[in-house]
Amino acid sequence: MREPIGEETLRRVAEMDRVTAWIAELVLAEAGRRVIEVGAGMGTFTTRLLPRERLVAVEPNLDHSSRLRELERKHPCLSVVEADFTHDDCRALSAERCDTIVCLNVLEHIADDARALANMYHLLAPGGRALLLVPALRRLFGTLDTFLYHHRRYEMSELAEKVSAAGFVVKKLAYFNLFGMVGWWWNARVRRVEILPAGQLALYNRLAPVFRRIEAWTGPPIGQSLWAVAEKPER
Template sequence: MTGLMLNHVELLVGMEPNPYCVDVLKDLMPKSSNYTILHTKIEDGDTAALKSYRFDTILCMNVLEHIENDVSVLKTFEEILSTGGKVVLLVPAMPVAFGPIDQAVGHFRRYTARTMKKALAETNLKLQTIFYTNFLGFWGWLFNAKVRRSVRQNEGQIQLFDSLVPILSRLEKIIHPPIGLSLITVAIKEE
């Protein structure tokens, strides 16, 4: 995903807490001067190096659920964003689907639109949009969490789901589902 964005941004800054993954990312990325990968944990609150970048967009995908104090990270995002900058969040949704896989990968929570709005209300980031996505995936995850009590994803289910994604994603662009496996949120830093 990071490599795909390089042609569309002036500068891309990636943050990764695992030093091994930092090295792998650096090896995988094309040789370019418009990106840097930082070995850092956003939840540590060390923002000195990050403030100099004056971010106009922060893309945070499947990270907040791994951090116990998610509000502190949202406040860090607010601190390092330029005025008018946006934060785009993708998080797992629907606490009812929390199960063994979530526990195995270190999730503290799954979100609802209400809990995300509550977390954002503790910052000065203004909500622009929030919606659920992946309606079908929610039902598979719920089945695996509550009926099968699976600790890992099922390859057959993943292949079936992947074959349906093109159709479902077009449908979800027209009609946002009332629930979903993921929640997408966009918030802006105002003056």
């Protein structure tokens, strides 16, 4: 029986170690000591956040959370919580006194993203930061987004407005992954495939260090994703 497309995609992305390291570099430059990861999935980035004074991995999918619990047993600082971030129940996590919320390629899957952002704001200590990576550009929306159950791709102005409406101050907002945008457009809009081809992902992973240096040097004028750092103001 064929594995669901979302699961297969997560598995393929988890194998892209150089791309993962690139994203982790952005996150680790901003992350504090007490972190909540929203939508931890299979733990691809959870492992990059360890060790930490405190790390809470929030994941509503029971299959994924059971895998995360294997990691939890090895790291006393890690707790796995099965929760939906659009439900107010997750606000109980305010007891964790977190200074950072990490949300990577998750917000687009949430129908009520405004509620999710409001809950992030509630959970953060004053001066804390939400680190967000989301798919960019509505005109790139295609079959890949549909089969991954994306509700949207974000325009830069839209993300800025939603983050600000939740109470945050936008500290950074930039495009990310210029060259990946070309592959997404080709596969999602032209070829209209259901899943990113494994061969293309492997090639992109090999070239990722080159793309990483180019983007660090020039700063992409456009890209497949948006990277945002949003701060909760001090009282």
